[in-house]
Amino acid sequence: VKFQVVRNDSKRESLMLLLGLKNVFVRQLPNMPKPYVTRLVFDRKHESTILTKCTSSREYVVMGGCCYRPFLEERFAEIAFLAISDSEQVRGYGTRLMAYTKERTKELGLTHILTCADNNAVPYFKKQGFSKTITLEKERWQGYIKDYDGVTLMECVLNPKVDYLN
Ligand code: ACO
Numbered sequence: 001v002k003f004q005v006v007r008n009d010s011k012r013e014s015l016m017l018l019l020g021l022k023n024v025f026v027r028q029l030p031n032m033p034k035p036y037v038t039r040l041v042f043d044r045k046h047e048s049t050i051l052t053k054c055t056s057s058r059e060y061v062v063m064g065g066c067c068y069r070p071f072l073e074e075r076f077a078e079i080a081f082l083a084i085s086d087s088e089q090v091r092g093y094g095t096r097l098m099a100y101t102k103e104r105t106k107e108l109g110l111t112h113i114l115t116c117a118d119n120n121a122v123p124y125f126k127k128q129g130f131s132k133t134i135t136l137e138k139e140r141w142q143g144y145i146k147d148y149d150g151v152t153l154m155e156c157v158l159n160p161k162v163d164y165l166n
Contacts, residue, residue, distance in 0.1 A: 001063065001093070002054070003100045007047040017050050018042055020062030028083035031118075031150075040080050041067050049101045051084070051093055063088045066101045070108050074140045077105045079115035098128040102156070102164040111158055112136045116151040130154040 006017045022041045026034050040046055050065040064084035068077045079101070084093050105113055114136065117125045122132075134141075134155045147153045 002052050002060070003097065004050055004052070005047055005104055006050050008042050008044050015042075017052070017060075017062060018048065020052075021048055021050055021065045021067065024062055024064055024083050024085055025067070025081045028086070029081060029118075032081070037081060040069075043069075045069050046080065049097060049104055051097055053088075064093060064097060066097055068101065068105070068113070070105060070110060071141075071144060072108065072110075074144070075110050076112040076114055076136060076141060077108075077110050078141075078145055079113060082115075082121075094124060095128065099164045102158060106158045106160060106162075106164065111160075113156040113158065114141060114145055115154055116145065116147060117154050119150060119152060122152050122154070125154050125156075128156065130156045 006014050008014060008018060018041050022038055025032065025037045025041065029037065041048065046067055046069045048065050048067040051063045052060040053063050055061055066079055066082040068079045070077045084097065102113065115125065115130070132152060132154055134153060135157065136155060145153070
């Protein structure tokens, strides 16, 4: 398996990976409107950490990923979608994907990750170091993040001294 950061830079390879990721999200997050998922995944302000697996025919298949928007000035990222394909869940990939995402956002100089977690994903996010207690000053995220019914706003504080991949 391989983890990589992918943005919509109009390159064919990036677009193919983002398309594969969009399909995983649509399948794993059935409550999310498909056009909304597509719009954010291909949005140029968003980027994604993508997990691919090499098949026997030496093709890379997208097994999951995490799509987020880095707010560079406010120094936080908001995770929009995160999912691992059905057949690959509960094998530790979700944990590795989050570690990779933390390392990437840390490298961008960000200090926090926020997400509106589906209520059933709250235990997963807790295991990844997210908390329901938001310490990021409201002025930094207000207006960017909409909290709504059925989701829980959660936060992870990034420690610049920690190597999340080790
Ligand atoms: N409820 C409780 N515990 C969970 C859940 C859950 N829904 N999902 C995973 N866990 C636990 C696992 O049992 C494991 O526990 P352990 O460390 O004690 O063994 C731990 O979380 C991590 O498991 P991984 O194998 O690393 O995670 P996995 O590869 O299964 O990925 C994920 C987790 C991404 C949540 C996956 O289950 C998934 O794609 N679910 C469907 C889509 C989804 O709900 N996405 C999040 C929506 S919220 C949002 O997108 C902002």
